[in-house]
Amino acid sequence: MTDPVCIAKGAEAEVFVSSFLGRASIIKKRSPKRYRAGELDYQLRSSRTKNEARLMKEARRAGVRTPMIYDIDLAECSITMEEIKGTKVKDRLDSDPGSAAEICIAIGAAVARLHNSGICHGDLTTSNMIITDDGTICLIDLSMGKTKAELEDIGVDVRLLERAFTSAHPDLSEAFSALMDSYLSIKKDPNSVLRKVEEIKNRGRYT
Ligand SMILES: Nc1ncnc2c1ncn2[C@@H]1O[C@H](COP(=O)(O)OP(=O)(O)O)[C@@H](O)[C@H]1O
Ligand SMILES: [Mg+2]
DSSP states (O other): OOOOEEEEEOSSOEEEEEEETTEEEEEEEOOOOTTSOHHHHHHHHHHHHHHHHHHHHHHHHTTOBOOOEEEEETTTTEEEEEOOOEEEHHHHHHHOGGGHHHHHHHHHHHHHHHHHTTOBOSOOOGGGEEEETTSOEEEOOOTTOBSSOOHHHHHHHHHHHHHHHHHHOTTOHHHHHHHHHHHHHHSSSHHHHHHHHHHHHHHHHHO
């Protein structure tokens, strides 16, 4: 195994590139947090690690591209997974806004397939999606996701995605409309999602 190189350090986890049995891989490791008491800290890190791996598998079953899992180490709270070769969707939309409509149609389809299988992502932003060289959207960072998602969870997913777009890509409102058209054309019972999203927006206005 080559020495892992850290490529991202977030509030929750550190991400390393490495190799696993000769394959390019990513290790996502949740390190202990000093501000949390020992046992609670471990419970949180290990349950998020388990949930993330479970959700990646369930999403793939639903026909949504996610990294293959190579190994899970619950003592270390780390997941070793396939390295997805491609570009973060956030970076692609910034560098090549001309391709935004096409990318957004693919995002809408991927999210609709996920939701049609009763799965919500929990943190849908363009930083948690990688576009591969063949244009496939791969979803990552699913630790906040749920299976058996209720309409509320699905509405929140859509609303968060909309907010992520408005803040990260303020000039791409037309592309976001294309995303929603694509999503609604595939999502089962699309009108109930639209109503739920409106309700969530209205709630936000008065609280
Ligand atoms: N399987 C993967 N293949 C390629 N890059 C990845 C993979 N997983 C994570 N990354 C990279 O690491 C970054 C952080 O990973 P992420 O799972 O989103 O962690 P965080 O919870 O810190 O946001 C991603 O934005 C992406 O650039
Ligand atoms: Mg992330």
